[in-house]
Amino acid sequence: MTTPALCAACPAAIPFADILPWAIFGGLLFAIGLYFVGVEQGAAALFDGAKVHGFLHDGRHLLGFPCH
Numbered sequence: 001m002t003t004p005a006l007c008a009a010c011p012a013a014i015p016f017a018d019i020l021p022w023a024i025f026g027g028l029l030f031a032i033g034l035y036f037v038g039v040e041q042g043a044a045a046l047f048d049g050a051k052v053h054g055f056l057h058d059g060r061h062l063l064g065f066p067c068h
């Protein structure tokens, strides 16, 4: 007689080494997004002009970053 499974669709364990590259990639995308939404203005701007700032302006206000 077999014991019944504890759950019908148990998730498979994912090794940490398989998650690490995706965690680094996701963290990098997050950092880039955070930079462009939150910091890309003034002295910290990588691009001249206000095109990037203007393009992300609504997102900046939506997330509560100080702007003007």
Ligand SMILES: [Zn+2]
Binding pocket: 057, 060, 061, 067, 068
């Ligand atoms: Zn603003």
